[in-house]
Amino acid sequence: MASINADNRGLRLAVRYLVLTLIAIIFIFPLVFMVMSSLKPDLQLLRDTSSIRAFLPVGDISFDNYASAFDRVPVAKFMFNSLVVTGTTVIMSLLLCSLAAFSFVFLNWSGRNVALSIIIATLIIPFETIAIPLLLFVSKLPWIGMEGLTFGWLDTYRVQIIPLIADGLTIFLFVQYFRDLPRELIEASRVEGASWWQIYTRVVMPLAGPVLATAAILKFLAMYNQYLWPLMVVQQETYRPVMVGLQYFFQLNTAWGEIMAYLTIITVPVLAFYLVLQRAFIASIASTGVKG
Incomplete structure (x- = not known):
């Protein structure tokens, strides 16, 4: 048997x-x-x-298609722009969305359930419905930089980063994960006199490896694959990301081999980022736990 x-x-x-x-x-x-x-x-x-x-x-x-792709498109410049925009957005998104989720889960304040419901409801709103109003808004916004006070964010890195930092899905992922953490840890930390910032940085976030990896992967893919928004707000080649660079290959004669070479090149950072975060995700699961 x-x-x-x-x-x-x-x-x-x-x-x-x-x-x-x-x-x-x-x-x-x-x-x-x-x-x-x-x-x-x-x-x-x-x-x-x-x-x-x-x-x-x-x-x-x-490898002729690769050489032709580099001749037709400034691949290195577009790749650099995408990595700057995507990397900055991912880091800021993880910080701000985790802070927001921490306040929703662990802090008692009036209207938090209503606010969370509104944020989750934004998941059903397509970005295309707010793209035009958002474009009109950022085109008039002031900014203080090295050149002084200017108006309008078009043709900059910030217009590709700041409007897309916070999103309902990332906040929802953090909220769901934080709700499953042992409440005893938070209560014990409060009894020992820890501030909320100390609880966030020293108790909650060290245990948040799995959700950090998941949120980072999803945000990276969403930002790296952005096409519509950069196409609307960036006209200068200096700030264009890789996805906007695809339109270069459809001008005049479509070069399918060069398109495939370009796609292969720009896919490498995505695969590398995923493999790195996948290992971090597995390691964080193995190390996460309550130690007595």
Whole structure:
């Protein structure tokens, strides 16, 4: 009987790994197609899409598309702009949204449930519905910088960062995670005379590794893939992010091989960020706990 149970468990485990492997292959296929297509000339690329050759490094393989992509588009400048905007927004979003969630969960103040409900309700509002009013608003806002007092935020980094820092989803993720933390930790810290800021920095946030990693990944993807908002508020090439750079390849003759090369280049930071945060997510889960 024991051997039969062991065989059944082994069979279920094998089936589970087989299913997971098939799912992984399905998700990897678009990446493989993108990389393989970036190495082929346009005619061969279009011809291979009707067969399995689209996923194989066969035919006239070269890195010419990458060189042409760098010649057509200032890839390094666009990549730098995207990393500056995305990195700054992610850091500020994690700080401000976690502080907001901390106040909703641990502080007693009048109207907090109503405020939280309004914030969560914003999740159903598409960004396109507020894009035009937001554009008109930021185009008249004052700013004090090195050049003195100026009006209008267009063609700057700040117009791509500040309006998108806080969002309902990130606050909701932190609220849900903070609600599951042991209340005994907070009460014990208050008894020992800790301030709310000390509780936030020394008690709550050290335990928030999983939600920090999750929120950072989601915010990074949302900001790195921004297209509509930068297209509306940035006209100078100096401040354009990578997604706006895609339109360069559709001018005159569409160069599909160069597009695939460009997409491969700009996908590297996304994969690297995800892999780093995934390891941090797993490590934080392993280390999170209440120590007596």
